[in-house]
Amino acid sequence: MYRAKVYVTYKDSILDPQAEAVKTALHQLNFxxxxxxxxxxxxxxxxxxSKEKAxxxxxxxxxxxxxxxNMESYRYELEAC
Known part of the structure; x- marks a missing residue:
């Protein structure tokens, strides 16, 4: 068995409104x-x-x-479990 950890984020060319809102809030908190x-x-x-099939x-x-x-990129890690 294999555990896959999948990370999905917007591509650099796509505006991330959630990230902008969090960034603004953190700036307002003096970060x-x-x-x-x-x-x-x-x-x-x-x-x-198997690892290959996983x-x-x-x-x-x-x-x-x-x-x-079209808007997001992803990466993943596989580890035996």
Missing amino acids: SELQQLTCGKYFELVLAT AATVEQMCQKLLANV
Whole structure:
């Protein structure tokens, strides 16, 4: 079995309104040293298969549902569990 940790964020060219709102709020709380903030999604999946099949399955899941590939980028890590 393998655990996949999937991280999804907006591409650099896409405005992230949630991140901008959080950044503004943090500046209002006097965290003026904050220059950039990114918000995203995190998924943890456990797959009962080989490492190669798990990687292929996670890739398909990201392409089809977990990430909007037009606006978001993703990366994942696989570890045995």
